[in-house]
Amino acid sequence: MPRPPVDLVPAGVPAETLTHNTLNGVTGGIWRTRRDGRPAVLKLLAPPGRPGPIHWAASEDPGHWNYWRREVEAYASGLAATAYAGLPGPEPLAVDDRPDGTVALWLAEATGxxxxxxxxxxxxxxxxxxxxxxxxxxxxxxxxxxxxxxxxxxxxxxxxxxxxxxxxxxxxxxxxxxxxxxxxxxxxxxxxxxxxxxxxxxxxxxxxxxxxxxxxxxxxxxxxxxxxxxxxxxxxxxxxxxxxxxxxxxxxxxxxxxxxxxxxxxxxxxxxxxxxxxxxxxxxxxxxxxxxxxxxxxxxxxxxxxxxxxxxxxxxxxxxxxxxxxxxxxxxxxxxxxxxxxxxxxxxx
Missing domain, CATH: 3.90.1200 (Aminoglycoside 3'-phosphotransferase; Chain: A, domain 2)
Structure with a gap:
C-alpha cells in the first residue's frame, strides 16, 4: 500500500500501512502516523466507485450494511465513544473532507x-x-x-x-x-x-x-x-x-x-x-x-x-x-x- 496522500501526511512524516481488508470499497487505506505531534491512525474512506468485488462495494444508502460514511458518523456523533461503557472506540481527532470526495478520519492511536x-x-x-x-x-x-x-x-x-x-x-x-x-x-x-x-x-x-x-x-x-x-x-x-x-x-x-x-x-x-x-x-x-x-x-x-x-x-x-x-x-x-x-x-x- 502506498503512503497516504501528501496533503494529509507530508513527506518525512512516518506512515506505516496497517493490515486491513483491501477488498472493501470503503477503505482507501489505513496508516499509523502522527497528527499535530501525537501518534495517530489515519483511515481514508472512499465513496462508491472504487474498483473491486461487488460484494465489498461501498454504498450511498445510509442503511446499507457497507454505507461508506457510517464510521465517520459514529465518531462524530459520539456513539463510538459511549455505546458500550468500558469498551469505547479510540478518540477521534479530526475529519477532513477532501476535494476528491474521500474523507480522512483521524483517530488517536490506541496503544497496548x-x-x-x-x-x-x-x-x-x-x-x-x-x-x-x-x-x-x-x-x-x-x-x-x-x-x-x-x-x-x-x-x-x-x-x-x-x-x-x-x-x-x-x-x-x-x-x-x-x-x-x-x-x-x-x-x-x-x-x-x-x-x-x-x-x-x-x-x-x-x-x-x-x-x-x-x-x-x-x-x-x-x-x-x-x-x-x-x-x-x-x-x-x-x-x-x-x-x-x-x-x-x-x-x-x-x-x-x-x-x-x-x-x-x-x-x-x-x-x-x-x-x-x-x-x-x-x-x-x-x-x-x-x-x-x-x-x-x-x-x-x-x-x-x-x-x-x-x-x-x-x-x-x-x-x-x-x-x-x-x-x-x-x-x-x-x-x-x-x-x-x-x-x-x-x-x-
Missing amino acids: RPGIACTPADLGDVAHHLGAGHARWLGGPSTWNWPAGSRTPEWLARDWLRDYTLSRPVPGPVPWDHPVAVAAWPHSLRAGLRELWERRHEVVAATDALPRTLCHHDCWPMNLVFTAAGPVLLDWSGVGPGPVGEDAANLVLDTFLDGLVDVALLDEVAQVVLDGYRAGLRGSVDAATVVRAVRLTGAAKYVWLAPLMLTRLGGPTGQTYDRRDEAEIMAGRRPVLELLVDWAAEALA
Whole structure:
C-alpha cells in the first residue's frame, strides 16, 4: 500500500500501512502516523466507485450494511465513544473532507497489546462489556433514548446480519465431495455444513425472533487493543441494530478463523465469552435465550463460509488476514466449523 496522500501526511512524516481488508470499497487505506505531534491512525474512506468485488462495494444508502460514511458518523456523533461503557472506540481527532470526495478520519492511536495477543480472560472481559452494553440498548431503535429532540440516526446499519450474510458470493454447485474436502473434513462435518447452507434462509430468519440491541457487528481480535485503561474497540463501520448474541458469537468464531490465535483455545474461549456475556447482561435476557442467541447468530453469520471455501479450492483463497496455505486453512478451520455445526443443530432443534 502506498503512503497516504501528501496533503494529509507530508513527506518525512512516518506512515506505516496497517493490515486491513483491501477488498472493501470503503477503505482507501489505513496508516499509523502522527497528527499535530501525537501518534495517530489515519483511515481514508472512499465513496462508491472504487474498483473491486461487488460484494465489498461501498454504498450511498445510509442503511446499507457497507454505507461508506457510517464510521465517520459514529465518531462524530459520539456513539463510538459511549455505546458500550468500558469498551469505547479510540478518540477521534479530526475529519477532513477532501476535494476528491474521500474523507480522512483521524483517530488517536490506541496503544497496548494488540488483540491477537489476547488471552481467554481478555476475551471474557470484552464479552462482559458487550453484554452490559447490549443490555442498555435492548428493545431496538423504536425504544432507544437519543438526546432530546433527536431521532434514531438514519446511518445505522438497517439489517446488517441478513444483508452481509446473504450477499456473500457462493457460486453453485458447491463441491461438497471435492477430494481436498473429503481428506480434510469428515463426512459428518460436510453433511452438517451442507444442511446449514441449504437452510440458510431459515437460519437467518430465525434470528429475527431474538431480542434486538445495538450491535458493533465486527468484534474480533483485529479490532481490539488492550490498553492500560482497558480494551478499545476499533472499526465502527457496521454499527446498527441486530440480535442479542451476535457480537459475542462473532468474538468466539472470528478469533480463530484466520489462524491468528491458537485454535486449541477454542473451547475455553467459547465458554468464557458466553459466561462473560451473560454476566454483563445481568439477567435482562433469560439465560436460555442468551445461549440460543449466541449459537443461532453464530450459525447465521458464517452459514456461507464453508461453501465459499469449497468453491475456491485449487485457486486463490481470497484471504486478507490468513496467511496459511489451502491445506492449513482447511485443517485449521475444522474445529471452528465443527463448533458452528453443533451450534446450529442445538439452536434449531
